[in-house]
Amino acid sequence: MLLTSPIPGRISWRALAVLTCSLLTSIQANAQTGAKPKPRPAAPAGQSDPRADDRAGIQAAMTSFREAFKARDAKAMTAHWTAEGEYRNQSGVQLQGRVALEQAFAAFFAKTPELKVDSQPEALRFLSRDSAVQEGVVNVQRGAAEPMVPARFTALLVREDGSWRLASLVESPKDDVSVADIGWIVGEWKSTGESGAEIDSTYTWSANKKFIHGQFSIKEKELTLTGAQIIGVDPATGMLHSWTFEADGGVGEADWSRDGDHWVLEAAGTMTDGSSLSETNLLRRVNDDSFTWQSIDRLLDDEELADLPPVKVSRVKPAK
Numbered sequence: 001m002l003l004t005s006p007i008p009g010r011i012s013w014r015a016l017a018v019l020t021c022s023l024l025t026s027i028q029a030n031a032q033t034g035a036k037p038k039p040r041p042a043a044p045a046g047q048s049d050p051r052a053d054d055r056a057g058i059q060a061a062m063t064s065f066r067e068a069f070k071a072r073d074a075k076a077m078t079a080h081w082t083a084e085g086e087y088r089n090q091s092g093v094q095l096q097g098r099v100a101l102e103q104a105f106a107a108f109f110a111k112t113p114e115l116k117v118d119s120q121p122e123a124l125r126f127l128s129r130d131s132a133v134q135e136g137v138v139n140v141q142r143g144a145a146e147p148m149v150p151a152r153f154t155a156l157l158v159r160e161d162g163s164w165r166l167a168s169l170v171e172s173p174k175d176d177v178s179v180a181d182i183g184w185i186v187g188e189w190k191s192t193g194e195s196g197a198e199i200d201s202t203y204t205w206s207a208n209k210k211f212i213h214g215q216f217s218i219k220e221k222e223l224t225l226t227g228a229q230i231i232g233v234d235p236a237t238g239m240l241h242s243w244t245f246e247a248d249g250g251v252g253e254a255d256w257s258r259d260g261d262h263w264v265l266e267a268a269g270t271m272t273d274g275s276s277l278s279e280t281n282l283l284r285r286v287n288d289d290s291f292t293w294q295s296i297d298r299l300l301d302d303e304e305l306a307d308l309p310p311v312k313v314s315r316v317k318p319a320k
Contacts, residue, residue, distance in 0.1 A: 074106035
């Protein structure tokens with residue numbers, strides 16, 4: 001985080017704004033360990049993609065598959081597999097064939113009345129004319145009070161009778177971090193501070209969904225502050241990292257570490273007057289529409305500052 005005001009009261013609100021923005025701009029770099037397939041390079045200028053129709057067909061099939069899952073429709077969902085298609089989850093449970101798949105997912109949906117899923121497809125590569133592998137990240141939440149459970153997925157798709165279907169879908173634990181882990185922050189947020197300061201933040205995806213870009217503003221009687229922030233995976237460490245830039249020249253950065261569905265940020269910044277600030281920021285997600293933010297263990301140069309109480313930040317719902 002970066003805080004630019006030397007006044008502790010103001011620092012608290014700058015800290016909140018900085019954090020909120022940091023959520024926004026996550027950069028995902030290929031900092032994961034282990035060999036992974038590289039995305040297919042774009043076709044040279046003036047040349048068309050010979051597999052463009054196949055890519056569109058696979059995208060449509062996977063989108064339909066996700067919608068069936070969200071609708072909790074076991075029959076429609078398993079229809080996306082081949083007759084003898086396989087599925088293996090993170091725990092190693094393996095199922096084969098549409099009958100077994102439909103029975104298992106019907107039982108799962110019956111036991112899980114509240115269910116949310118968000119997926120981020122990544123690399124797609126073709127193995128032959130009628131087969132391809134799609135990889136990506138999926139997050140599943142079984143209830144409003146439950147944390148999101150992230151996983152990596154590898155899907156083997158084959159073309160049968162002109163349609164792309166799943167021959168195999170394998171999920172594995174997701175140990176790395178990516179911008180998808182904080183994708184829920186995209187949108188507009190607002191909070192009002194103890195001093196009456198109004199903090200507004202807006203987060204948006206980049207065109208290729210590799211970044212989330214944020215803008216923030218803080219308004220109170222004696223202060224108006226704006227800025228931007230970027231968050232991403234630092235290739236040097238493999239950790240989620242954020243960089244903050246205030247319009248008046250202050251800069252800051254933070255390392256993010258996961259705590260379940262929450263985040264701990266070890267932050268440091270330099271203000272426009274050259275003074276330095278370090279702190280630990282706690283981001284606790286309440287649900288899709290609210291989170292709390294708290295700054296503790298704060299140092300302004302060598303002076304200890306009091307911990308700040310948690311502040312609630314709420315999503316601004318679009319006008320109907």
